[in-house]
Amino acid sequence: MTEVGAPWIFKRVQGRVQGPDAMRFITLSGVSWWEALYEDGRTVGEWDSILQDRRRIKVPRRDLARGSRWEEIDHKNLRGLRLIGPSGEVADVRAKRDHTLFQFKIGTVMLTQNDRGQRAMGQHRQAHVIGCIEDPPPLQDSKVGTCVCFAWEHEDSQGFRLDPPGRMVGPFVDSVLDFQFHKVGPLGLENLSLKL
Amino acid sequence: MADFGATGVTVQGNTGSQGTPTWTAINSGGTAGANEVRYSDTGTGLTATASASWPSQVRPATVQVVAFTYLFTTDTAGNGVPGGATPVTYSNANYNMFRLNWDASGTFASAPILTAYPTTGHTTPTRGDNSILGGNTTDTGATARSYLKANAYGNGASQAPAAAPTNAPTGTDGTTGALTPGAAAWLTNYQGLQGDNDYILCTATPAAATANWWQFEMALFTGPNLSPATYTPVLSMKYTWT
Numbered sequence: 001m002t003e004v005g006a007p008w009i010f011k012r013v014q015g016r017v018q019g020p021d022a023m024r025f026i027t028l029s030g031v032s033w034w035e036a037l038y039e040d041g042r043t044v045g046e047w048d049s050i051l052q053d054r055r056r057i058k059v060p061r062r063d064l065a066r067g068s069r070w071e072e073i074d075h076k077n078l079r080g081l082r083l084i085g086p087s088g089e090v091a092d093v094r095a096k097r098d099h100t101l102f103q104f105k106i107g108t109v110m111l112t113q114n115d116r117g118q119r120a121m122g123q124h125r126q127a128h129v130i131g132c133i134e135d136p137p138p139l140q141d142s143k144v145g146t147c148v149c150f151a152w153e154h155e156d157s158q159g160f161r162l163d164p165p166g167r168m169v170g171p172f173v174d175s176v177l178d179f180q181f182h183k184v185g186p187l188g189l190e191n192l193s194l195k196l
Numbered sequence: 197m198a199d200f201g202a203t204g205v206t207v208q209g210n211t212g213s214q215g216t217p218t219w220t221a222i223n224s225g226g227t228a229g230a231n232e233v234r235y236s237d238t239g240t241g242l243t244a245t246a247s248a249s250w251p252s253q254v255r256p257a258t259v260q261v262v263a264f265t266y267l268f269t270t271d272t273a274g275n276g277v278p279g280g281a282t283p284v285t286y287s288n289a290n291y292n293m294f295r296l297n298w299d300a301s302g303t304f305a306s307a308p309i310l311t312a313y314p315t316t317g318h319t320t321p322t323r324g325d326n327s328i329l330g331g332n333t334t335d336t337g338a339t340a341r342s343y344l345k346a347n348a349y350g351n352g353a354s355q356a357p358a359a360a361p362t363n364a365p366t367g368t369d370g371t372t373g374a375l376t377p378g379a380a381a382w383l384t385n386y387q388g389l390q391g392d393n394d395y396i397l398c399t400a401t402p403a404a405a406t407a408n409w410w411q412f413e414m415a416l417f418t419g420p421n422l423s424p425a426t427y428t429p430v431l432s433m434k435y436t437w438t
Binding site (some may be wrong): 063103113126155188191 | 208304306404433
């Protein structure tokens, strides 16, 4: 959780990031995005994993965000993962070996029974989590699957929308075998390309 | 593949019979009376009734199941679940009731959760507040459970049950936190759907980018201590995606 000296796209300045035009689009998108760092210094932004008409999009666009493909990026030699909030706040985690970094979003699909217009129905994103499995467990009482995480919360775990809309949470310790944050439960290790 | 598309997750209700199901889908989210599941103690004359005109029900003297379940694809186009045009009284034996469907457009990062929230704000209900999801300590147990109960079958890999859950639902059914069915099994007892307090967690994380369904039964109870109101709880799938 230290400052990353590698060449991320965005430069961190006093806990926030400043960088190329992409940052402006992240702010406009209103949601958080991940950025991955490889051992050789290459970076892949979440927007780089999104295809539109078989072409990669060049900037973070909220309307296309749900099409990102974490599971399809190269997970070999992945050593850093960064979470960039629309406010410009940034958090990052570092890995010593492959298949220990992960990210996922938490949300709901409202299936039936109208709330009579209080709020738009359908899918809602509540939080975006990044993490790294601790390897080996650093403390005697640490268990296999222990991970250190950050999250960008759009809503808190009780469902209350945040004002200002969103906040960075962490670092916090959790477990990929029973993820307690927002009561997610066991993570799908295969789907997340994780190895204990 | 990441999040599901806008129509990637749907609920299907059986508008046929227990023996010969007809799975009718409603899209996620309801507007202006469409895509709703409704309940009534009346089994006739309601399949074309608009949501705003849905009849009220007098609280019974004892806790009991609301007899009829309806699935409305539009505001005035409904069917009994099961039974279609001729709604059938709720019975635990009619286990072909609902399915939660998802297409191949998304990838789960963990097992999906079936629960219900009082509003689309998905704040967790207050246990024992006498509301439909908060429950009442006399009607739905000393640790008040939701009046809305559900039971789910299997691991979300399109497993079809061959028999009903062992135990029919009761008003006090419910367990704090998650209940998880075994693979190819129903929960032993129904779970109250009470936001993030009490919910059903699927057995396993479904396969990536694979269409599947997860079957469940649902029963709404009412009782003498339920606060009179118009309730529009939101049945929800809480989930994670990559």
